[in-house]
Amino acid sequence: MEKAQLTFNGMNLEMPIIEGTEGEKAIDISKLRQETNMITLDVGYQNTGSCMSSITFIDGDNGILRYRGIPIDELAEKASFSEVAYLLIYGNLPNKEEQQLFSSRLTQNSMIHEEMLRFFDGFPPTAHPMAILGTMVNSMSVYYTDYYTEDFQAGTFDLMAASLISRIRTIAAYSYKHSIGEPHVYPKRDLKYASNFLYMMFDSPVNPYVPDPDIERALSTLLILHADHEQNCSTSTVRLVGSSMANLYASICAGICALWGPLHGGANQKVIEMLEGIKQDNITIQQCISSAKDKGSKFRLFGFGHRVYKNYDPRAKILKEYCEKIFKKYNYQDPLINIAMELEEAALKDEFFIERKLYPNVDFYSGILYRMIGIPTDMFTVMFAIGRLPGMIAQWKEMHDAVPLKIGRPRQIYTGSNLRHYLPMDERK
Numbered sequence: 001m002e003k004a005q006l007t008f009n010g011m012n013l014e015m016p017i018i019e020g021t022e023g024e025k026a027i028d029i030s031k032l033r034q035e036t037n038m039i040t041l042d043v044g045y046q047n048t049g050s051c052m053s054s055i056t057f058i059d060g061d062n063g064i065l066r067y068r069g070i071p072i073d074e075l076a077e078k079a080s081f082s083e084v085a086y087l088l089i090y091g092n093l094p095n096k097e098e099q100q101l102f103s104s105r106l107t108q109n110s111m112i113h114e115e116m117l118r119f120f121d122g123f124p125p126t127a128h129p130m131a132i133l134g135t136m137v138n139s140m141s142v143y144y145t146d147y148y149t150e151d152f153q154a155g156t157f158d159l160m161a162a163s164l165i166s167r168i169r170t171i172a173a174y175s176y177k178h179s180i181g182e183p184h185v186y187p188k189r190d191l192k193y194a195s196n197f198l199y200m201m202f203d204s205p206v207n208p209y210v211p212d213p214d215i216e217r218a219l220s221t222l223l224i225l226h227a228d229h230e231q232n233c234s235t236s237t238v239r240l241v242g243s244s245m246a247n248l249y250a251s252i253c254a255g256i257c258a259l260w261g262p263l264h265g266g267a268n269q270k271v272i273e274m275l276e277g278i279k280q281d282n283i284t285i286q287q288c289i290s291s292a293k294d295k296g297s298k299f300r301l302f303g304f305g306h307r308v309y310k311n312y313d314p315r316a317k318i319l320k321e322y323c324e325k326i327f328k329k330y331n332y333q334d335p336l337i338n339i340a341m342e343l344e345e346a347a348l349k350d351e352f353f354i355e356r357k358l359y360p361n362v363d364f365y366s367g368i369l370y371r372m373i374g375i376p377t378d379m380f381t382v383m384f385a386i387g388r389l390p391g392m393i394a395q396w397k398e399m400h401d402a403v404p405l406k407i408g409r410p411r412q413i414y415t416g417s418n419l420r421h422y423l424p425m426d427e428r429k
Contacts, residue, residue: 008036022057039411046307050236050408055088055394056228063311067228068092076318081193081223082106085165085390088228089397105162110187110196112136112167112174113143120178129382130260132175137168138253160248161393168389169193172382173200179378194220197386202374214329215373218322222366225315226384228391230308234259238392239399240408248396255392256385265384268367271303272377275336278343285342293352303364304347305356312359319365326372340368 002017004027013035016028026049033039042048057066065072068087075084079093086094086102094102119139123132144163174184177200185200195216203209229235238255242248259265278288283299291299306313327337344360347353370380399405 006032006036008038011036018052020052022059033411039413041413045236050231051239051399053231053395053398054091055391055398056230058230058308060306060308061310063309063314065229065314072225072314073318076221076224079224081220081227081387084224084227088390088394089161102162105159106166106193107189109159109163109166110170110189112170116143117174117184120174120184123175123178125179125181127175127179129172129175129179129379130256130385132178133168133171133382133385134253134256134260136171136175137164137256138249140164140167141247141249144249157248157397161397164248164252164393165389168386169197170200172379172386173197175382176201176376176379192216194223198373214326218326218369219373221318221322222369222383223387225318225362225366226387228388228394233261233264234388235392235395238396242396242399243405243408245405248393251396252389252392255388259385259388260381265381265388267302267363268370268384269377269380271340271364271367272336272371272380274300274302275339275343278339279335285339285346288343289346289350289352301343301347303367304353304360305358306361309359309361310357313361315362316360316365319362319369320360323365323369323372326369330372332372334371336371337368340364 002019002025003014004017006013006015013032015032018026018028020026029040040048055068057069058064067075067084068091070087070093075087079087082103083093083099086098090098116136116139119136120132140163144160170187177184182204185203187196187200191199195211198211198216198219199209231239234255237258238251241254242251246254262270277283283291288299288301291297292301292304323337326332344364347358347360353359366384367377367380370383371377375383
């Protein structure tokens with residue numbers, strides 16, 4: 001086994017090199033504090049591996065993303081969202097019997113407890129859908145107490161996982177209906193995952209929902225592309241909270257709250273807001289490019305570049321094709337979409353962006369495609385959460401399957417005051 005060596009004050013410490021199946025290497029520092037009384041400092045954990053995982057592989061330099069070894073483009077083209085959810089959680093694509101059972105559980109658990117509707121009545125119409133989503137997911141631990149246990153029994157987990165994946169779309173659709181003052185639409189048992197969500201979102205007595213296979217497939221693809229992305233902020237939050245033996249509902253709620261931020265799941269909303277600002281202020285594309293390169297400018301170009309990908313985000317390529325397909329089919333007359341297309345074209349020709357490998361990421365096109373589908377802007381992050389849920393569940397399960405389960409407990413470097421003592425009020429300056 002390869003080893004790394006740390007030398008400090010005449011002391012030598014050998015640390016094993018851990019290698020993953022795709023050749024990724026890590027220095028195992030698990031005994032560093034025990035042997036040296038020192039820790040590592042890595043603000044934001046940008047260079048720290050918090051776990052070993054077999055769920056998702058990313059090669060940012062080459063634009064590769066795989067779920068359980070299967071390339072994302074194959075899954076986006078051929079798989080259903082429920083298949084991908086099963087793949088992430090259980091490790092393999094389901095066979096016919098497994099798929100039927102999993103789909104049946106999704107269908108049977110699509111309704112939320114009727115008493116939970118009272119929570120919606122208590123939310124003001126101005127409540128952000130992500131706030132509602134997190135609250136309602138956490139409240140499931142009150143209404144579905146039989147679905148979780150500290151013993152982490154497999155049968156109980158299977159029902160709990162399917163229940164969450166199914167009911168989260170119902171909660172999301174209900175939150176939207178509440179925000180526009182329309183009555184809730186109950187899910188249908190004969191509709192598939194994405195189409196059922198769209199039905200609950202857009203059906204009304206005045207305008208009945210008319211299924212569109214292309215729109216439904218586009219939404220399913222969006223959910224697939226969001227389903228997991230290694231140890232990102234929200235997924236790491238789920239693992240950290242879950243490591244205390246908190247139940248799955250509480251852990252997912254914490255992940256939803258982490259996802260809400262504009263630097264994470266809210267980034268696609270920022271893209272649309274940016275495009276709206278460009279249109280409103282009548283800014284030219286060239287002015288956008290110039291301002292984005294100017295450090296002194298207040299303008300921020302959202303949707304380009306990625307912390308992981310130093311190549312074209314493979315998810316963005318897939319979504320761009322869907323945007324073009326839907327755009328042509330329906331002949332959309334939306335100035336924001338035209339601005340986005342022109343902005344990408346200009347950026348990809350600019351040496352500044354080329355040298356820094358600032359390509360469009362998944363947030364750039366997901367916001368545009370959600371807009372084409374008819375999803376309101378403040379629901380974008382909710383859609384991200386629906387898609388990311390199977391990955392969060394898979395990561396939570398993988399952590400609990402490990403023996404022993406270790407609670408997350410990062411260290412710190414203290415920079416506060418040295419020892420000082422309590423002073424009476426009249427002696428304080």
